[in-house]
Amino acid sequence: MNYTCTLNPSIDYIMHVDAFRAGDLNRAANTAYFAGGKGINVSRLLNRLDVETTALGYLGGFTGTFIRETLESAGINHQFIEINEPTRVNVKLKSGEESEINGPGPSITKEQLALLLEQIRNLGKDDVLVAAGNAPSSVPADIYARMADICEKNGTRFIADTSSAALQDLIGKRMFLVKPNHHELGELFHTTISSIEDIVSYARKLHETGIENVIVSMGGEGAIFVNKYHAWKAETPKGTVKNSVGAGDSMVAGFLAAYEKTTNYEQAFTYAVAAGSATAFSDDLGERQDIENLVSQVRLTSI
Numbered sequence: 001m002n003y004t005c006t007l008n009p010s011i012d013y014i015m016h017v018d019a020f021r022a023g024d025l026n027r028a029a030n031t032a033y034f035a036g037g038k039g040i041n042v043s044r045l046l047n048r049l050d051v052e053t054t055a056l057g058y059l060g061g062f063t064g065t066f067i068r069e070t071l072e073s074a075g076i077n078h079q080f081i082e083i084n085e086p087t088r089v090n091v092k093l094k095s096g097e098e099s100e101i102n103g104p105g106p107s108i109t110k111e112q113l114a115l116l117l118e119q120i121r122n123l124g125k126d127d128v129l130v131a132a133g134n135a136p137s138s139v140p141a142d143i144y145a146r147m148a149d150i151c152e153k154n155g156t157r158f159i160a161d162t163s164s165a166a167l168q169d170l171i172g173k174r175m176f177l178v179k180p181n182h183h184e185l186g187e188l189f190h191t192t193i194s195s196i197e198d199i200v201s202y203a204r205k206l207h208e209t210g211i212e213n214v215i216v217s218m219g220g221e222g223a224i225f226v227n228k229y230h231a232w233k234a235e236t237p238k239g240t241v242k243n244s245v246g247a248g249d250s251m252v253a254g255f256l257a258a259y260e261k262t263t264n265y266e267q268a269f270t271y272a273v274a275a276g277s278a279t280a281f282s283d284d285l286g287e288r289q290d291i292e293n294l295v296s297q298v299r300l301t302s303i
């Protein structure tokens, strides 16, 4: 079973404002609400690809109820731990360019943390855990490192998609996949990345720390894949970008879904890029058919 863990889920409140003016009363032309948070996005996309998942993490209050009901109506399994404070609302303002304001999120108690780690201890060698997104400040900074240790002990495949600061604590841990973008990769190595050669070289360094598969995304500029056997650069399909929220999460879900079906890295990376682009070209996460229509436009070159 694939498990996703979202420590700090969100309702993503999308506001389209024609010409946003800071300091004025602005009226949105239209708005939308989505159940969000990186792990939840991975679960939602996997579900669209007919891959079963169970979403873990914390939900609370009326916002938590919205997320739970949204997942249930899509048929997505979950085992969220109920908390007292409401789940955050993240504002995604679209006015020509995209601006995001993400809330800090609720506090998590020691008991609630222990419950989650117990759930993770119960995963086995046939399971995959995708731990994604920012952790609320009440959660110890080494939470992902603790999860990685538990997964290594139990043979559970571990995937992390989080900020460069959290990824820093994971260096040296065994992981199946990480997917930083090129800015996060630079931050991880305290450097500014300015060329494809730099990206490949730092992606290899990351792989050598114990990460089986490294994808570095570069928005519309493509993506890099490095593992023990292959190194590729992908060109992304061309299209009209509507939304970049969840594009990175879609790559993780696309890789996982295609790898599970084919155990072929080329197909998994191609599908990951198509999934990222399908989301970039949609208002919400991409649909399965959109992804499949884009697969033939993803070009890989060996590097």
Ligand SMILES: Nc1ncnc2c1ncn2[C@@H]1O[C@H](COP(=O)(O)OP(=O)(O)OP(=O)(O)O)[C@@H](O)[C@H]1O
Pocket (backbone or CB within 6 Å): 180, 181, 182, 217, 218, 219, 220, 221, 222, 223, 236, 237, 238, 239, 241, 244, 245, 246, 247, 248, 249, 251, 272, 273, 274, 275, 276, 277, 280
């Ligand atoms: N402008 C674009 N055109 C085509 N594809 C895109 C574009 N932007 C993003 N994508 C697709 O989405 C993938 C992930 O994008 P990006 O590098 O922005 O991830 P990210 O920074 O992790 O995003 P986020 O955190 O917003 O989910 C890219 O590798 C690509 O496949």
Ligand SMILES: O=P(O)(O)OC[C@@]1(O)O[C@H](CO)[C@@H](O)[C@@H]1O
Pocket (backbone or CB within 6 Å): 008, 010, 012, 035, 036, 037, 038, 041, 090, 100, 102, 132, 133, 134, 135, 245, 246, 247, 248, 249
């Ligand atoms: O604050 P975090 O956890 O880093 O990111 C949260 C978030 O921006 O990431 C997702 C897109 O990747 C959104 O659904 C959500 O609002």
